[in-house]
Amino acid sequence: MKNKQTDPIHPLKAPILKGSTAALSKAISLVESSLETHSLEAEQLLEQLSKDTASKRSNSIRIGVSGVPGVGKSTFIEVLGGQLTKEGKKVAVLTIDPSSQQSGGSILGDKNRMQHLSQSPLAYIRTTPAAAHLGGVAKNTRPSIQLCEAAGFEVIIIETVGVGQSELEVQDMVDFFLLLHLPGAGDEIQGIKRGIMEVADALVVNKVDGANAPLAKKSQQFLQHAIHAFPSRANHWEVPVLLASATEGHGIDQVWKTIEHYIDIQRKTGEFERQRQQQLIHGWHAEINQALLQSFATDVPMQSLVQQLEKDILSGATTKNEAKRKAIASFRGKWPSS
Amino acid sequence: MKNKQTDPIHPLKAPILKGSTAALSKAISLVESSLETHSLEAEQLLEQLSKDTASKRSNSIRIGVSGVPGVGKSTFIEVLGGQLTKEGKKVAVLTIDPSSQQSGGSILGDKNRMQHLSQSPLAYIRTTPAAAHLGGVAKNTRPSIQLCEAAGFEVIIIETVGVGQSELEVQDMVDFFLLLHLPGAGDEIQGIKRGIMEVADALVVNKVDGANAPLAKKSQQFLQHAIHAFPSRANHWEVPVLLASATEGHGIDQVWKTIEHYIDIQRKTGEFERQRQQQLIHGWHAEINQALLQSFATDVPMQSLVQQLEKDILSGATTKNEAKRKAIASFRGKWPSS
Numbered sequence: 001m002k003n004k005q006t007d008p009i010h011p012l013k014a015p016i017l018k019g020s021t022a023a024l025s026k027a028i029s030l031v032e033s034s035l036e037t038h039s040l041e042a043e044q045l046l047e048q049l050s051k052d053t054a055s056k057r058s059n060s061i062r063i064g065v066s067g068v069p070g071v072g073k074s075t076f077i078e079v080l081g082g083q084l085t086k087e088g089k090k091v092a093v094l095t096i097d098p099s100s101q102q103s104g105g106s107i108l109g110d111k112n113r114m115q116h117l118s119q120s121p122l123a124y125i126r127t128t129p130a131a132a133h134l135g136g137v138a139k140n141t142r143p144s145i146q147l148c149e150a151a152g153f154e155v156i157i158i159e160t161v162g163v164g165q166s167e168l169e170v171q172d173m174v175d176f177f178l179l180l181h182l183p184g185a186g187d188e189i190q191g192i193k194r195g196i197m198e199v200a201d202a203l204v205v206n207k208v209d210g211a212n213a214p215l216a217k218k219s220q221q222f223l224q225h226a227i228h229a230f231p232s233r234a235n236h237w238e239v240p241v242l243l244a245s246a247t248e249g250h251g252i253d254q255v256w257k258t259i260e261h262y263i264d265i266q267r268k269t270g271e272f273e274r275q276r277q278q279q280l281i282h283g284w285h286a287e288i289n290q291a292l293l294q295s296f297a298t299d300v301p302m303q304s305l306v307q308q309l310e311k312d313i314l315s316g317a318t319t320k321n322e323a324k325r326k327a328i329a330s331f332r333g334k335w336p337s338s
Numbered sequence: 339m340k341n342k343q344t345d346p347i348h349p350l351k352a353p354i355l356k357g358s359t360a361a362l363s364k365a366i367s368l369v370e371s372s373l374e375t376h377s378l379e380a381e382q383l384l385e386q387l388s389k390d391t392a393s394k395r396s397n398s399i400r401i402g403v404s405g406v407p408g409v410g411k412s413t414f415i416e417v418l419g420g421q422l423t424k425e426g427k428k429v430a431v432l433t434i435d436p437s438s439q440q441s442g443g444s445i446l447g448d449k450n451r452m453q454h455l456s457q458s459p460l461a462y463i464r465t466t467p468a469a470a471h472l473g474g475v476a477k478n479t480r481p482s483i484q485l486c487e488a489a490g491f492e493v494i495i496i497e498t499v500g501v502g503q504s505e506l507e508v509q510d511m512v513d514f515f516l517l518l519h520l521p522g523a524g525d526e527i528q529g530i531k532r533g534i535m536e537v538a539d540a541l542v543v544n545k546v547d548g549a550n551a552p553l554a555k556k557s558q559q560f561l562q563h564a565i566h567a568f569p570s571r572a573n574h575w576e577v578p579v580l581l582a583s584a585t586e587g588h589g590i591d592q593v594w595k596t597i598e599h600y601i602d603i604q605r606k607t608g609e610f611e612r613q614r615q616q617q618l619i620h621g622w623h624a625e626i627n628q629a630l631l632q633s634f635a636t637d638v639p640m641q642s643l644v645q646q647l648e649k650d651i652l653s654g655a656t657t658k659n660e661a662k663r664k665a666i667a668s669f670r671g672k673w674p675s676s
Contacts, residue, residue, distance in 0.1 A: 043659050050657070281648050284658050288644075288665055289631050295666055296630055306626075310619050319388070320622050321381050327626055328633055333671030 010045040049150040066167040067180030076246040078114045085122040092124040092153035183216040348383040357490045387488040404505040405518030414584040423460040430462040430491035521554040
């Protein structure tokens with residue numbers, strides 16, 4: 001165990017607290033790094049920032065925005081973020097890019113995304129690859145949110161693609177989870193997933209532009225109908241289905257009013273803080289799981305045992321199950337590893 | 339550690355080896371069960387089947403089929419499976435349904451999927467929810483493949499949705515990985531992910547029906563171009579881009595010929611067996627990780643320590659990092675847990 005007195009104050013601490021986005025970017029790179037020394041540095045930095053950030057943290061709003069590719073998430077976030085920065089709010093956008101798992105980039109580059117918003121001095125935009133390694137989305141995104149808050153960002157928007165596991169993870173680290181839909185309900189190509197719809201705090205039919213309007217109305221009705229089949233919320237919140245056109249700028253302020261209203265209710269009932277605490281503990285559990293696997297994968301005597309067991313499995317000298325039991329018993333100090 | 343002599347032969351063993359699909363379904367349910375007694379039963383059954391299945395296993399072909407929602411995976415698999423069963427081959431289809439993570443069903447029910455194929459006595463179709471719990475897709479699919487092979491199925495087709503993490507996992511448990519595309523290249527809505535395209539052994543532009551033909555040609559060219567930018571394969575395989583219309587039945591036999599040709603090369607070079615062994619070891623590592631987390635989550639003294647640490651974190655008596663270190667040290671037998 002480390003002697004905490006001897007940990008020097010991290011040089012990024014002061015500039016982050018002053019709002020330096022350069023320092024913020026460096027800190028997020030530490031978080032995302034796969035080097036163990038960087039992870040430890042990031043851990044220490046987060047711990048050092050934690051106490052000075054308590055009030056910033058409890059005043060921030062964390063919003064998750066999800067939806068299938070093509071639904072217009074980026075444009076939606078750009079317009080919403082633009083409105084908020086005009087009101088003088090500091091807005092951070094963290095985008096999780098599941099396409100950059102292997103090659104570090106989607107076929108359709110995204111260098112030009114959110115060009116307007118990125119020019120605002122009140123905005124910070126960061127794309128995080130949904131790394132294929134242990135821990136998934138949560139590993140990098142949770143600490144990145146904390147870092148943005150330490151740097152004074154008041155609204156944190158997390159963008160994720162609406163298919164699969166990652167949005168359930170994201171929903172568990174935000175105060176408000178928004179799901180965008182294309183006009184045209186019931187179309188299989190939308191790949192709307194029931195489990196994801198169930199956890200949304202609001203649904204927005206986006207791209208309600210001109211000729212799409214009647215289709216959008218139908219989508220709205222379809223979604224309202226679908227929502228009624230879901231179990232009702234513990235907090236009695238009735239999930240609204242809103243209409244918006246990010247490209248034409250319609251309906252975005254209604255979405256923001258809905259978010260503010262929801263957060264207001266949550267704060268008054270104490271549910272806001274309770275949910276944050278629950279998410280903190282869930283995050284801690286995810287970190288433990290991550291650290292457990294890491295501890296196993298980086299333990300030198302364990303790994304030489306594992307290599308021996310691999311040979312034994314392939315030669316038929318042992319079975320996968322027996323080898324598994326030996327490896328775990330050894331890891332827990334209950335079986336000799338030599 | 340268990341005394342293996344005392345494990346009785348599992349009652350499902352004999353009927354599975356005789357090809358009973360009822361027994362096969364029961365065994366897959368054991369694999370998918372979250373009850374620990376069921377997992378242990380499944381482990382034992384797989385171990386008992388393993389030796390009797392060696393030759394069936396090395397003669398089988400495992401195919402992964404992926405693509406975005408709406409690309410026509412089900413119809414494609416139905417037609418391909420139909421051709422194979424007509425040739426007298428036994429075909430098993432395992433579908434991973436990412437939409438049933440929370441609520442046990444997608445909004446758009448799939449009871450009617452693959453109606454024709456499911457009527458063939460040579461076909462077996464099973465939908466597996468991509469459970470939100472530990473271990474993801476791999477946890478259930480790998481052993482399900484083994485069970486299908488033990489029951490005598492010669493071609494195992496694994497269907498998965500082409501966005502996110504699951505297809506990279508699936509690619510690591512099949513001999514041939516097929517990615518389906520819609521006509522209309524470069525359209526963001528297709529959500530084609532570079533990382534997934536890179537691991538495909540063949541690309542198929544599907545829905546090449548009538549009016550779509552010119553668009554399909556363009557897609558083919560676009561994809562051929564995209565493929566050339568990827569690193570070349572260790573086995574010198576040139577990834578083909580094929581055209582097909584599952585609804586009209588065109589191009590499916592060309593796809594099958596391509597698969598057979600590839601498998602033939604792989605078998606001759608010994609690469610087939612080498613890849614199977616590598617996948618076996620990867621699967622074993624996934625099982626160990628799964629078992630490690632399980633062992634942590636189900637250890638009673640560990641969990642009472644964890645609850646105490648949660649309280650200490652929320653009260654500020656400890657930090658998340660310190661609490662994490664204590665939990666892991668205790669798990670490894672290196673820190674008193676009381």
